[in-house]
Amino acid sequence: MENNSYEYSRKVMKDVSLQELRDRLAEFAKVRGWDQYHSPRNLLLALVGEVGELSEIFQWKGEVARGLPNWTSDDKEHLEEELSDVLLYLVQLADVCGLDLGQAALTKILKNAQKYPITKPT
Numbered sequence: 001m002e003n004n005s006y007e008y009s010r011k012v013m014k015d016v017s018l019q020e021l022r023d024r025l026a027e028f029a030k031v032r033g034w035d036q037y038h039s040p041r042n043l044l045l046a047l048v049g050e051v052g053e054l055s056e057i058f059q060w061k062g063e064v065a066r067g068l069p070n071w072t073s074d075d076k077e078h079l080e081e082e083l084s085d086v087l088l089y090l091v092q093l094a095d096v097c098g099l100d101l102g103q104a105a106l107t108k109i110l111k112n113a114q115k116y117p118i119t120k121p122t
């Protein structure tokens with residue numbers, strides 16, 4: 001059963017897993033009859049569109065300090081939403097491709113560590 005409450009997402013789900021997001025998104029699409037539109041290609045295009053919306057937030061701002069110290073709470077909330085849209089489409093894309101995104105990402109981190117070993121300063 002879907003639960004859309006903002007309270008639920010903010011307070012109950014303190015620790016969110018990719019599997020939880022995947023399952024909730026699959027339910028979201030299913031109850032709306034949207035599975036038919038959620039092909040890998042369509043989800044990829046939707047993902048790219050959201051990356052564009054995310055980029056717009058930073059467009060023309062110049063360099064931005066870590067932690068976004070001068071941003072308003074509205075700006076930060078907007079950023080949270082666009083980052084989430086990107087994540088949610090990415091999770092759905094991996095799902096309809098039949099891939100385990102969490103495991104794949106962990107494996108990639110291990111590969112990255114082998115490719116870029118820690119070097120001690122001389």
Ligand SMILES: Nc1ccn([C@H]2C[C@H](O)[C@@H](COP(=O)(O)OP(=O)(O)OP(=O)(O)O)O2)c(=O)n1
Nearest residue numbers: 025028029034037050053084085086088089092
């Ligand atoms: N067919 C769809 C349509 C939407 N969503 C979900 C995933 C995103 O989290 C969000 C995207 O919704 P919108 O297309 O309304 O995009 P925005 O939220 O960015 O709204 P806007 O483009 O008006 O800023 O909804 C989805 O899973 N499948």
